Amino acid sequence: MQIRVSPTDGVPIYLQIVNQVKYLVAAGRLAAGEELPPIRTLAERLMINPNTVARAYRELEVAGVVIKRGTTGTFVSATGSPLARKERLRILTERIDALLAESRQLGFASDELFDLIRRRDEILASPEEP
Amino acid sequence: MFDPESVITVDRLTRRFGAKLALDGVSLNVPRGSVFGLVGANGAGKTTLIKHLLGLYKPQAGSVRVFARDPVADPVGVLSRIGYLSEDNDLPGWMRIDELMRYTESFFPNWDQEFAEKLRLDFDLDPATKVKHLSRGQRTRAGLVVALAYRPDLLVLDEPSSGLDPIVRRDILGAVIRTVSEEGRTVLFSSHLLDEVERVSDHVALLVRGQLVYAGPLEELKAKHHRLTVRFEGYRPKPPALAGALAWEGEGPEWTALCHGALGELQAAAEATGGRVVDRGVPSLDEIFVARAAGSTT
Amino acid sequence: MKTPALAIGWTIWRRHRWGLIATAACVAIAVAASAGVRACRDPGDALQLCGMLVMPLFACALYLASVFAHGFDTDLVTAGTAFPSRMFTLPVPTGALVGWPIAYGAAALALLWLVIAGLILRPAGLDVPLWWPAVMVAAVLAWMQALVWWPFGLAWVRIVVALLVVHLPISATMVALKLDVPEWAIAAGLGVALLVGLMAAWLGVARARCGVVPSWEWLTNVGTSIDQRARRRSQFGSASRALAWYERRRHGLALPLMVVLIVPICMLSFFLEEITPQMMVRNLGLAVMVAVFCAGMGAGQVGRNNTWVREHYGLSSFAATRPVTTAAMVAAKLRAAARTTLVAWGLLLAMVAVSLFASGNHRLLGSMIGAWLEVRTTAEVIAAVLVAGVLLVLFTWKRMVESLMLEMIGREWVVKVMVFAGLFLGLNLAVLGLYVFVHPEYHDAVRAVMPWVVAALACLKLFLGAVAIRALRRKRLVADRTLLILGATWLTLFAVLFGTLAWLVPSDVAPPYTLAPGVLLLMPLARLSAMPLALDWNRHR
Numbered sequence: 001m002q003i004r005v006s007p008t009d010g011v012p013i014y015l016q017i018v019n020q021v022k023y024l025v026a027a028g029r030l031a032a033g034e035e036l037p038p039i040r041t042l043a044e045r046l047m048i049n050p051n052t053v054a055r056a057y058r059e060l061e062v063a064g065v066v067i068k069r070g071t072t073g074t075f076v077s078a079t080g081s082p083l084a085r086k087e088r089l090r091i092l093t094e095r096i097d098a099l100l101a102e103s104r105q106l107g108f109a110s111d112e113l114f115d116l117i118r119r120r121d122e123i124l125a126s127p128e129e130p
Numbered sequence: 131m132f133d134p135e136s137v138i139t140v141d142r143l144t145r146r147f148g149a150k151l152a153l154d155g156v157s158l159n160v161p162r163g164s165v166f167g168l169v170g171a172n173g174a175g176k177t178t179l180i181k182h183l184l185g186l187y188k189p190q191a192g193s194v195r196v197f198a199r200d201p202v203a204d205p206v207g208v209l210s211r212i213g214y215l216s217e218d219n220d221l222p223g224w225m226r227i228d229e230l231m232r233y234t235e236s237f238f239p240n241w242d243q244e245f246a247e248k249l250r251l252d253f254d255l256d257p258a259t260k261v262k263h264l265s266r267g268q269r270t271r272a273g274l275v276v277a278l279a280y281r282p283d284l285l286v287l288d289e290p291s292s293g294l295d296p297i298v299r300r301d302i303l304g305a306v307i308r309t310v311s312e313e314g315r316t317v318l319f320s321s322h323l324l325d326e327v328e329r330v331s332d333h334v335a336l337l338v339r340g341q342l343v344y345a346g347p348l349e350e351l352k353a354k355h356h357r358l359t360v361r362f363e364g365y366r367p368k369p370p371a372l373a374g375a376l377a378w379e380g381e382g383p384e385w386t387a388l389c390h391g392a393l394g395e396l397q398a399a400a401e402a403t404g405g406r407v408v409d410r411g412v413p414s415l416d417e418i419f420v421a422r423a424a425g426s427t428t
Numbered sequence: 429m430k431t432p433a434l435a436i437g438w439t440i441w442r443r444h445r446w447g448l449i450a451t452a453a454c455v456a457i458a459v460a461a462s463a464g465v466r467a468c469r470d471p472g473d474a475l476q477l478c479g480m481l482v483m484p485l486f487a488c489a490l491y492l493a494s495v496f497a498h499g500f501d502t503d504l505v506t507a508g509t510a511f512p513s514r515m516f517t518l519p520v521p522t523g524a525l526v527g528w529p530i531a532y533g534a535a536a537l538a539l540l541w542l543v544i545a546g547l548i549l550r551p552a553g554l555d556v557p558l559w560w561p562a563v564m565v566a567a568v569l570a571w572m573q574a575l576v577w578w579p580f581g582l583a584w585v586r587i588v589v590a591l592l593v594v595h596l597p598i599s600a601t602m603v604a605l606k607l608d609v610p611e612w613a614i615a616a617g618l619g620v621a622l623l624v625g626l627m628a629a630w631l632g633v634a635r636a637r638c639g640v641v642p643s644w645e646w647l648t649n650v651g652t653s654i655d656q657r658a659r660r661r662s663q664f665g666s667a668s669r670a671l672a673w674y675e676r677r678r679h680g681l682a683l684p685l686m687v688v689l690i691v692p693i694c695m696l697s698f699f700l701e702e703i704t705p706q707m708m709v710r711n712l713g714l715a716v717m718v719a720v721f722c723a724g725m726g727a728g729q730v731g732r733n734n735t736w737v738r739e740h741y742g743l744s745s746f747a748a749t750r751p752v753t754t755a756a757m758v759a760a761k762l763r764a765a766a767r768t769t770l771v772a773w774g775l776l777l778a779m780v781a782v783s784l785f786a787s788g789n790h791r792l793l794g795s796m797i798g799a800w801l802e803v804r805t806t807a808e809v810i811a812a813v814l815v816a817g818v819l820l821v822l823f824t825w826k827r828m829v830e831s832l833m834l835e836m837i838g839r840e841w842v843v844k845v846m847v848f849a850g851l852f853l854g855l856n857l858a859v860l861g862l863y864v865f866v867h868p869e870y871h872d873a874v875r876a877v878m879p880w881v882v883a884a885l886a887c888l889k890l891f892l893g894a895v896a897i898r899a900l901r902r903k904r905l906v907a908d909r910t911l912l913i914l915g916a917t918w919l920t921l922f923a924v925l926f927g928t929l930a931w932l933v934p935s936d937v938a939p940p941y942t943l944a945p946g947v948l949l950l951m952p953l954a955r956l957s958a959m960p961l962a963l964d965w966n967r968h969r
Binding site for chain 2: 753
Binding site: 007011040 | 165303310326329330414
């Protein structure tokens with residue numbers, strides 16, 4: 001499980017872990033039923049306080065992303081789809097917001113933007129390209 | 131006053147060296163099971179405070195209790211439960227690694243020989259080498275082995291990472307994390323490498339010129355500090371006066387302040403000075419410390 | 429500061445200005461005192477007194493030599509060079525770095541000699557030569573500096589070479605004087621010696637500056653292989669054993685080493701000449717005094733603690749954070765000192781026995797003992813030998829342990845004041861003692877006063893001991909039960925020694941009321957009781 005944290009990010013470390021786990025689940029890189037690393041191992045790997053990892057796992061459990069099975073470990077929950085879709089929508093919304101802001105900044109109207117999107121979609125969908 | 135949940139209780143500790151006031155009425159509590167980061171500039175009093183905890187200094191005013199005992203009156207009771215890595219790591223140069231381990235073993239009944247061997251192998255220490263022939267990083271590792279091998283209830287590290295390469299620093303942080311992962315064990319370490327403190331601590335204390343500026347959970351500290359960027363119409367040569375602002379930086383129409391207080395009030399006050407709040411963020415421990423340390427001079 | 433010469437001179441002056449001023453004051457006082465003595469006393473008396481006044485000035489000469497050899501800035505028992513290595517990165521050629529301290533030192537010592545000879549000794553009537561002794565002291569200083577600054581690669585090689593080499597200019601001069609060599613030739617020879625010293629110092633510092641230090645690999649390889657075979661496999665068993673081992677490893681080699689090095693020199697005369705009973709007694713006495721003297725000379729201090737280097741004061745935090753009581757630490761030091769003393773004495777007796785048997789003088793010793801047995805009963809002789817042996821070993825241990833006291837106090841100003849005060853007092857007492865010894869008219873008065881002095885000192889010792897013990901109890905450094913056991917042991921030992929001595933020594937030489945305080949003064953009490961207090965003061969600052 002590839003997770004990176006940065007203490008100076010501005011976002012609390014536990015929240016970074018929560019977000020990244022959610023992203024990985026949504027992107028399919030964490031399969032349903034897959035085990036997350038034990039708290040201690042992840043803390044050592046990331047060089048952070050184990051309590052922070054424990055808090056992140058608690059948040060993920062409350063959000064339903066993972067299930068803690070006693071002392072066996074923490075596993076990704078099987079109920080993936082609705083949450084995954086919600087997560088995917090959120091990611092996309094963020095990107096679209098950024099795109100809209102930037103296009104406005106560069107001086108393009110919304111109609112021009114939509115035309116551009118449609119043209120790019122056609123180009124990418126067609127297989128031949130000189 | 132003496133909280134049973136605290137491993138260390140310091141009450142209005144004061145210490146002078148000649149005319150210089152090294153510690154000025156410092157009071158703090160280190161809860162059991164926490165990683166406590168002691169932060170301060172060079173000469174702020176971190177090492178002095180730590181030496182009081184070990185009984186190496188007698189309090190001139192105030193009191194120190196570790197495990198509810200006085201380290202000066204009961205050195206055996208306190209020191210037998212502490213693992214200590216000193217700032218200048220003064221292991222005797224003539225001792226070999228295996229002699230050092232055997233020597234330390236005889237003082238601590240909890241010594242775990244297998245664990246000590248595993249640590250020694252992990253740290254790649256040759257038992258026949260004398261301490262004076264080791265590099266600085268290796269010496270720190272040797273000090274860590276003999277501080278960790280008996281699983282002390284309290285691990286005290288005085289500037290463990292100063293002057294060391296990143297690999298040794300990882301070893302040290304790893305040791306800190308492993309220690310606190312085991313039930314009830316506490317770590318106190320002093321550092322001016324604030325990114326390390328931020329990663330690993332759950333409580334911090336800020337010492338500025340012998341005075342304790344803040345002591346408490348790291349989260350609270352970060353929750354109370356904000357970075358606000360205010361944009362003004364027109365050019366402002368100097369930043370406005372804002373209650374709660376610790377440090378300003380910027381120029382012209384845009385100024386960024388590091389503030390202390392509740393976010394809503396700060397934003398309102400910033401708007402009241404005539405500007406618009408265009409950005410806000412959470413400052414890092416580094417920025418908070420620099421702002422607070424500089425602020426105390428005024 | 430325009431030139432390196434001035435800069436180096438200024439550094440030395442600034443660092444040692446108080447010591448140099450004190451030295452100059454001592455010399456001035458000696459000169460004034462000698463002038464006063466010359467005015468008040470008859471010439472023969474004045475001559476002797478002036479001679480005695482000169483003795484403390486030798487301490488000044490030694491101090492000056494240390495100052496100019498940079499002896500106060502570095503660790504003299506280091507393996508490499510004792511020249512302060514921070515000076516190597518200055519943009520100054522090695523010749524200047526070496527030459528100026530030697531020049532200043534030679535000038536200072538020569539000046540000291542000229543003042544002593546010209547202003548104290550010559551006016552008193554002693555016709556000492558002026559010029560070649562000045563060159564001689566300069567040459568000795570240059571050799572000392574060369575030795576201290578040469579990078580040997582092994583710490584003790586410096587000491588061995590020093591013992592072998594430093595006396596050469598002086599002994600060569602003595603031989604030349606005996607052979608009636610003319611003064612100019614002696615002065616020329618010493619000038620050559622001075623140049624040789626200068627060259628050696630220059631070469632040594634140049635090598636040290638480039639890092640050319642002999643590595644003695646072959647020796648360290650041998651040492652490592654022996655070391656590995658003798659590796660400690662078993663555990664220590666208890667904290668007190670571990671502490672005692674630590675103390676032994678730090679200090680334990682010094683006294684036996686000194687005994688092994690110096691006693692054979694004392695035993696040389698057994699092989700070289702015909703021995704009379706007086707010479708037998710003198711040689712044996714000398715050998716025995718070596719052990720006692722070296723123990724007190726800080727045999728406990730050789731090693732990591734150089735009294736003159738500031739950073740070595742106080743306990744390292746490694747030693748101070750051992751989870752043991754202060755009393756246990758003191759007990760470990762005492763145990764280690766006891767073992768070292770026994771080892772040293774064992775070596776001493778072995779070497780004496782071997783040299784006696786090898787030189788055939790054991791027959792003479794046997795006949796001396798036979799003569800003694802005719803005068804006294806066998807029981808008395810055996811008891812006398814045993815008591816003497818016990819007293820000597822105990823005294824050696826006591827002096828060794830008390831020399832550890834300075835290390836235990838660990839506060840720089842206290843240690844320095846105590847060392848200087850001790851030296852000052854010791855030298856003055858020596859001068860006074862010599863004066864009395866030389867003037868028989870004072871002997872009776874001294875003999876009458878002596879018992880009172882001894883009794884007074886014994887009372888003072890008892891008082892100080894009581895104060896120390898009371899402080900120990902109040903601070904709860906030592907358990908009451910331990911104090912009782914130790915007290916009982918002490919009293920038993922005192923009773924046995926006093927009883928045996930009272931039986932052996934006839935009462936006209938030393939009546940019991942003098943003997944008891946005398947034995948009290950010999951036994952360790954005040955400083956021994958104060959040790960846990962000193963270590964506690966050091967450990968918890």
